């Protein structure tokens with residue numbers, strides 16, 4: 082997982098929502114866009130779709146915002162994670178993320194976010210169009 | 226190189242940690258009046274209300290300082306910094322430094338009125354404040370001030386089953402962060418939870434035999450057995466003054482964009498520092514946790530020679546009244562001299578408004594659904610104009626490069 086990144090080819094996304102369903106199923110035990118870490122923004126008029134998840138920002142604003150010591154940077158995943166034991170549900174991270182990615186779990190009263198399924202992101206596994214992939218970083222750099 | 230960090234709050238800790246991460250060979254000495262390891266003042270109200278165990282307030286353990294290589298000189302008050310001789314002088318000893326980072330934070334304001342410090346009166350700023358509040362058994366509580374801390378303190382005392390009255394001198398609650406209309410909605414929400422809210426009255430005197438019993442405002446007389454001052458925080462800059470370090474117009478320690486003070490080798494960050502607002506450029510005391518941490522990073526990096534500029538302080542405040550969240554981001558209506566356009570909407574119980582000045586987004590206030598507040602906050606921080614958002618909405622290519630912006634624009638700004 083170290084050295085791998087999640088990539089989106091938005092031209093290939095058909096907006097089917099499989100990623101949202103598998104994400105919430107794997108992480109929360111039910112299919113629900115409300116509990117999915119990844120979300121697909123759909124622009125039906127243009128027939129365009131854009132999956133959005135954690136951008137793994139450098140010096141992420143969610144990390145700076147956490148007042149409870151619940152968010153930390155996981156070096157091996159290369160992204161911020163939530164320690165749900167420590168989260169107090171204050172929502173500071175939710176309103177700090179410029180991508181609208183930090184999510185809030187109403188029932189558990191805590192923040193939740195993409196944590197790449199611990200290094201094996203199921204959205205990438207199940208995406209049948211090839212819009213979501215989890216390649217080695219070097220491969221991505223080569224393409225650019 | 227010996228770097229002295231004064232203060233062990235959010236700012237002091239991040240400063241020390243940042244130095245150690247980038248320059249492990251630097252010697253970091255941290256001074257603090259309190260002897261506790263780092264704890265979160267922001268979570269004090271949760272603990273006061275009984276939602277959070279006291280132990281969970283702590284964000285670090287004593288060992289964390291040792292393992293990070295931070296030398297702790299706790300339980301000492303720094304009385305003076307000799308900026309010429311580069312000495313930190315505490316109430317117990319004298320230490321030499323090469324650079325110093327002041328992260329002395331803030332203190333709760335208690336107005337100079339008769340009876341203001343009677344037994345039964347409290348502030349909610351430190352762990353010791355919390356402990357003394359938890360040991361006190363009141364029935365009728367008055368909270369003076371309706372900012373973030375006042376709102377949370379009032380909610381916490383109500384949750385514990387006490388009768389709570391909130392007094393706000395301005396004509397609406399949360400006057401620093403919310404415009405009148407959403408503030409009135411928040412006030413209604415508070416009142417529905419059983420908190421009595423009085424606005425437009427100023428507390429003038431307080432009296433009581435063994436403890437506070439009567440509070441007089443300019444218009445009414447109220448009875449209570451506990452009073453919480455939540456009328457604001459003021460920068461802790463007495464040490465700076467004592468040491469000849471310049472203090473700015475907002476009474477915070479004056480710093481440049483590198484968080485450096487007027488004295489060579491002396492930096493300041495967090496609640497004690499006077500930063501500038503990211504939108505207006507005006508000097509402000511941010512008094513917020515994320516600002517304290519970012520300023521601390523900037524101060525620490527510059528202090529060890531890694532040049533970094535502070536981006537400016539951005540208001541982000543979130544709260545909750547009986548499970549209904551609210552948030553204020555950026556600036557409110559009266560911060561700008563020029564005309565402000567308000568784009569607002571309601572959906573069921575949810576309300577939001579976005580403020581636009583000079584065709585540019587400057588603020589957002591929202592009650593209920595906060596899902597896309599962060600995205601709008603990002604757009605505000607980047608000084609996005611309405612024009613840019615209109616273009617994003619028109620152009621499928623732009624929609625795909627920043628779908629989050631298009632999503633927020635579509636939700637809130639389509640048609641403007």
Ligand SMILES: Cc1cc2nc3c(=O)[nH]c(=O)nc-3n(C[C@H](O)[C@H](O)[C@H](O)COP(=O)(O)OP(=O)(O)OC[C@H]3O[C@@H](n4cnc5c(N)ncnc54)[C@H](O)[C@@H]3O)c2cc1C
Pocket residue numbers: 148231232233234235236237256257258259265266267268269270301302303304328329330331332349350351373374461464494495496497512513514515517541542543
């Ligand atoms: C009840 C409450 C709720 C809050 N809620 C929020 C919130 O929801 N969101 C948000 O963003 N912010 C919130 N804040 C504000 C936030 O806590 C502060 O902005 C932040 O903690 C500032 O950190 P700091 O390190 O600058 O200062 P402080 O936390 O004040 O730390 C300063 C430290 O310096 C020490 N010190 C000072 N002078 C000396 C001296 N001369 N010698 C030795 N030591 C000294 C003090 O003892 C203290 O340890 C809240 C604050 C309070 C009190």
